[in-house]
Amino acid sequence: MSRTFGKYNVNDIHSLADTPKDEQESKDYANALAQGNYPAGLDGCFTVGISGGCGPDCWVYQNGECGEPNEMIDRLTSDELEEHYQLYPRKVGSTDES
Structure with a gap:
């Protein structure tokens, strides 16, 4: 029996390589x-x-x-x-510059 969740089919390993967009x-x-x-x-x-989608286009980051x-x-x-610092403001008094 095949189990499908959205576009992801657990029996189709290739569909699992798609990066979730939302x-x-x-x-x-x-x-x-x-x-x-x-x-x-x-x-x-x-x-x-896990699907290799980390980066500025990641929905979690955005x-x-x-x-x-x-x-x-x-x-x-x-x-x-500039947008990054609007989403992730620096903490006041923080010495962490990384």
Whole structure:
């Protein structure tokens, strides 16, 4: 019996290589992975990361939910860098410049 969650079919390994583009696709992907060897409850960052989609175009990053946003800084243009600091403001008094 084939189990499908959104566009992700647990019997089709090639469909699992697609990067989730939004929260719903991420949930669909996590559900498909949970039918295999991955635990239930995977977050968006994990589903994007495991499929190789980390970067400034990641929906988790763009929603201001990235746990490691400073990893994007070296990939950003000056305009994108301004947007980055709007999404992820520096903490007042922080000495962390990374």
